[in-house]
Amino acid sequence: MTHPSRPSEFREMPQWLFDLDEARPVAMPSRPPSYLRDHRKLLEERFFSGGAQAMPDFELLELILYRALPRADVKPIAAALIAAFGDYNRVISAPLARLTEVEGVDLPVAQELKIVEAAAHRLARARVMQRPVISSWQAVLDYCHTTMSHRETETFRVLYLDRKNTLIADEEQGKGTVDHVPVYPREVVKRALELNASAIILVHNHPSGDPTPSEADVTMTNQIRDAAEALDIQLHDHLIIGKSTELSFRGAGYL
Numbered sequence: 001m002t003h004p005s006r007p008s009e010f011r012e013m014p015q016w017l018f019d020l021d022e023a024r025p026v027a028m029p030s031r032p033p034s035y036l037r038d039h040r041k042l043l044e045e046r047f048f049s050g051g052a053q054a055m056p057d058f059e060l061l062e063l064i065l066y067r068a069l070p071r072a073d074v075k076p077i078a079a080a081l082i083a084a085f086g087d088y089n090r091v092i093s094a095p096l097a098r099l100t101e102v103e104g105v106d107l108p109v110a111q112e113l114k115i116v117e118a119a120a121h122r123l124a125r126a127r128v129m130q131r132p133v134i135s136s137w138q139a140v141l142d143y144c145h146t147t148m149s150h151r152e153t154e155t156f157r158v159l160y161l162d163r164k165n166t167l168i169a170d171e172e173q174g175k176g177t178v179d180h181v182p183v184y185p186r187e188v189v190k191r192a193l194e195l196n197a198s199a200i201i202l203v204h205n206h207p208s209g210d211p212t213p214s215e216a217d218v219t220m221t222n223q224i225r226d227a228a229e230a231l232d233i234q235l236h237d238h239l240i241i242g243k244s245t246e247l248s249f250r251g252a253g254y255l
Contacts, residue, residue: 040066057088068112077104092117093150121147125170133165133201133236140167140201141239141246148205148241154181156204158188160197161236169195180216185224192233200228202238209243213254221249 043063046054055063058078065074080102085091091099092113099110124143128136140159148155153175160169173188174181181204192200202224204217213221217240225235238249249255 057091058082060088061091064112064116065109068109077102077109080104089150092120095152128167129170130166130168133159133161133167144203144239144241144246148203149243151205152207153177154204154207156181156183156202158191159201159203160192160195161199161201162196163198165199165236168197183220183224185220185227188224189227189231189233192228193231197233199234199236200224201236203241204239205241211240211242211245211247213238213240213247213249213252218254221254225255 040062043055043059047060047063052060058075058081061078061081062074065072065077069077081091081099082088084098084102085094094113096107096110096114099105099113100107124139124146127139128143131139133140148157154177155172156174157170157172159167160171162168171191173191174183183204188200188202202221206212217238221235221238228235235255236250237255240247240249
């Protein structure tokens with residue numbers, strides 16, 4: 001078939017050649033530059049030979065970011081996250097909305113970070129649930145720090161124990177502001193009765209990092225202790241979780 005609109009010397013050429021010439025170019029996926037591939041390979045080798053302790057926070061973040069951005073230079077994003085939140089733990093603990101405010105962090109990247117956080121919480125929780133608290137006290141403290149020490153607002157949770165001091169339930173009772181969380185002693189004790197718990201441990205965090213109890217903390221603890229003892233439920237302790245340390249009410253003489 002000939003095409004009168006074309007010059008005579010081109011009329012016998014197949015139409016697909018002209019279609020290709022007029023088609024919009026399609027971007028094809030490309031491999032990352034060699035220097036990025038080499039850098040990623042080096043990070044992976046260091047991680048698998050020396051573990052996370054062999055890597056600074058921003059490099060561990062890079063390994064996570066590569067999962068969501070396999071072809072990108074993630075160094076600037078890791079640096080921006082550390083600058084915004086302070087350290088690795090605070091990055092993965094940050095709210096989804098705040099993560100996406102950081103340049104280079106879209107929703108898939110933020111979701112990848114939250115999956116890592118959830119996995120860490122699940123692992124720490126598995127080490128304490130259905131185990132005697134007395135023999136796994138350090139694991140309990142580690143779990144509380146993993147789940148609470150880097151939160152930006154106060155959270156109150158209760159650990160419920162049976163007659164053998166085995167942890168049978170761990171429940172978040174409330175979320176608050178940067179320096180306050182509402183606590184209802186009646187609800188705490190009511191839930192203990194529902195679970196047939198014989199003892200409880202109260203836990204909340206101080207986002208300021210200082211675990212020193214406030215007057216309100218002491219008053220609330222005494223109210224829960226009195227309500228629990230009236231029903232033959234023992235308050236073992238109240239832990240306040242700071243950034244790098246914790247305070248035990250029993251250890252500090254408040255109970």
